Amino acid sequence: MEELKRVVSVPFKKTLSASLSEKDFEYSLAFDLKWFSPKIASKVREKALEEGLLSLKAGALVPCFNVESIRLPHAFKPSENFLENQKSSGGKTQVKEEISFEQVLEFISADSGINRQKLVSEINSMQDRLSYLVDIRIVALIVAKKFGCDIEAIFGKVARSVLSISF
Structure with missing residues (x-):
């Protein structure tokens, strides 16, 4: 440390x-x-x-x-x-990885070059269309794909965080 x-x-x-x-x-x-x-x-x-x-x-x-x-x-x-x-x-006791919406947003913004305000607007719009039934981090990944962002680097971490499963 x-x-x-x-x-x-x-x-x-x-x-x-x-x-x-x-x-x-x-x-x-x-x-x-x-x-x-x-x-x-x-x-x-x-x-x-x-x-x-x-x-x-x-x-x-x-x-x-x-x-x-x-x-x-x-x-x-x-x-x-x-x-x-x-x-x-x-040690190996920490299994669950957490990734915040802010971290996902930062990744997408950095990868796509699109400013955060536009991304948040798109994410909120899609979240509204999905009746807020889907975790916002997943919605962010959907929007990222819409803009052609390569989400492979964070997909697993988001999935583990949202679903509490490992692949």
Whole structure:
């Protein structure tokens, strides 16, 4: 967890900011620091949210710890198997994956390039047509397909989260 805390603190230290958008946080890890691929940077964000190191407030990521108290070794870079180390600390007891509507929306917006307002409008419209009988995350995936978005990367996670099943 200590290495995760260090990794999470760097984008905030680098920008001298108390909050960052999810996109800016991931961009910093993937492109500014060149530590991870964009996909892994997204997983780091998810893990930090899951572990309570970050919280999402008004659409921005806010650290839940004092960033300034984190000391980084000179030329700090996370280990190669950084995420595997994080997973092993929790054991295999955590089976259920949760993915929020906000996370699904962010993924679709990033993948399709369509702004969030338009997506939310389309999702709400379809949700209304479906009489609110379908989970909003599933409706979001339907709208994503409508716009030609490749949902393969999050489909399984949404299905596991909504249906509580594994494939």
